[in-house]
Amino acid sequence: MFDITSLIREKIFRLPKIQSKTIAWEELSEKQTTKLGYFLLYCMFGAILMSAQWTLSIINKIPTRPTQVPTCVGNLISVMQSWDNYYYSDSKNSYSYDEYNSCELISEVPKYNFTNSFNSLDLVGKQINIYGDKIRDLENEKTQAKYNKSNAQNDYNTALVEKIAGEENKAYNTNDSRNTIKDSRTNIVEIDNKITAIKVSIELLRSTNIVAKEALQKELDTAEIAYKNAYLMYRFIVAILSLIFSVIVFSILYRLYVQQKLKNSPHTIIFSIATFAYGLVFLEVVGLFLWDIIPHKIFALLLSLLSVFTPLLYIVQFLWPILIIVVFGYLVFRIQKRLYSPENILKRFISDKKCPNCGNGVDFTKPYCPLCSHEIQLDCPHCHALTLKWMPYCSSCGNKLSK
Numbered sequence: 001m002f003d004i005t006s007l008i009r010e011k012i013f014r015l016p017k018i019q020s021k022t023i024a025w026e027e028l029s030e031k032q033t034t035k036l037g038y039f040l041l042y043c044m045f046g047a048i049l050m051s052a053q054w055t056l057s058i059i060n061k062i063p064t065r066p067t068q069v070p071t072c073v074g075n076l077i078s079v080m081q082s083w084d085n086y087y088y089s090d091s092k093n094s095y096s097y098d099e100y101n102s103c104e105l106i107s108e109v110p111k112y113n114f115t116n117s118f119n120s121l122d123l124v125g126k127q128i129n130i131y132g133d134k135i136r137d138l139e140n141e142k143t144q145a146k147y148n149k150s151n152a153q154n155d156y157n158t159a160l161v162e163k164i165a166g167e168e169n170k171a172y173n174t175n176d177s178r179n180t181i182k183d184s185r186t187n188i189v190e191i192d193n194k195i196t197a198i199k200v201s202i203e204l205l206r207s208t209n210i211v212a213k214e215a216l217q218k219e220l221d222t223a224e225i226a227y228k229n230a231y232l233m234y235r236f237i238v239a240i241l242s243l244i245f246s247v248i249v250f251s252i253l254y255r256l257y258v259q260q261k262l263k264n265s266p267h268t269i270i271f272s273i274a275t276f277a278y279g280l281v282f283l284e285v286v287g288l289f290l291w292d293i294i295p296h297k298i299f300a301l302l303l304s305l306l307s308v309f310t311p312l313l314y315i316v317q318f319l320w321p322i323l324i325i326v327v328f329g330y331l332v333f334r335i336q337k338r339l340y341s342p343e344n345i346l347k348r349f350i351s352d353k354k355c356p357n358c359g360n361g362v363d364f365t366k367p368y369c370p371l372c373s374h375e376i377q378l379d380c381p382h383c384h385a386l387t388l389k390w391m392p393y394c395s396s397c398g399n400k401l402s403k
Contacts, residue, residue, distance in 0.1 A: 041273050048277040056242055056285070063237045064109050066230035069223050072103035073114050077220065079125045080206055080213040110226035117216045124209050131198050138198075142191045149184030152177045232292065239289035246282040253278055264348050346390050356390065364388060 105114040156177035163174070206213075257271035349356045353364065357374035367377040367386065377386040385396035393400055 067107035112223040152180035
């Protein structure tokens with residue numbers, strides 16, 4: 001790289017060249033690039049992850065995805081259930097029945113057919129829903145009647161106070177208020193009787209169709225078990241295909257990375273980023289597969305235990321990112337330590353016949369590098385023959401060299 005400071009120092013002031021303080025055998029060509037190069041590498045990393053996700057989404061479509069059990073069947077069964085104590089204005093509407101246009105009653109994977117059993121109760125469920133609408137209207141009328149009764153009672157009390165006080169210009173009439181209270185009470189009783197009659201009709205519909213409801217419930221339970229098994233098999237096939245894809249691509253990229261690494265090529269950093277990206281894809285595939293096969297009750301149990309100890313949950317939430325950084329950082333450190341160890345770097349320099357100090361091509365039969373004067377050979381303490389300085393054993397006698 002061009003250094004203006006070194007040029008001024010050496011050419012103008014005639015000062016000696018400053019020796020580099022980098023450690024011998026450090027491969028800068030494999031680790032350094034320009035800022036634009038790093039930006040492009042980041043873009044490549046993101047593009048690889050996005051393309052991998054796109055490929056995984058295509059793999060998800062290869063096997064036939066099981067058809068989920070239609071929710072309208074469960075809703076119909078809920079409508080047909082009977083409770084000893086129920087109240088329509090509860091947050092969960094006991095009589096609610098939604099008719100879904102997308103209610104698929106027939107499926108091949110898993111195989112089920114709710115057509116006959118569903119249609120036999122469909123009209124009953126809709127009739128119960130009509131009754132529920134009537135109860136809703138009556139409940140609204142009852143609320144209004146109670147409101148009128150309460151206002152009339154307040155007016156009546158005010159009229160009594162005026163009468164006791166002997167006021168001549170009375171704002172309220174006791175007779176009118178008394179009649180309103182009486183009419184409201186009668187109206188409330190009539191509404192309650194109507195609601196009771198409708199509830200009796202609902203229970204009659206439920207009781208006369210209990211056998212059909214139980215048959216539909218049995219079909220639903222069987223279909224849900226079949227769906228869970230089919231979905232587990234579907235996720236297993238997707239996981240196997242995803243693993244095959246990610247392992248093949250990762251192996252190819254890793255092989256190319258090792259080849260470039262052995263050549264001391266500046267392209268090494270490119271393949272290292274690509275290999276790391278597909279390593280993450282591989283971990284994602286494995287994690288999703290484990291998530292599918294491990295019962296979720298275990299995770300729910302762990303969360304419930306953590307929720308009991310709220311401070312512990314907070315500690316886990318704060319330490320989780322740190323744990324991720326430590327785990328992945330340690331893996332990267334181990335890989336870098338192995339690949340960039342002095343022994344492996346030295347082997348590549350020797351195989352390329354380059355000086356480990358300056359990287360210049362040298363003749364290893366000579367004792368010094370002609371460019372940087374770095375010592376290449378030394379006398380063996382056992383046979384006193386010249387041998388390479390950095391090797392663990394003498395090339396002439398085979399004895400171990402002292403470090």
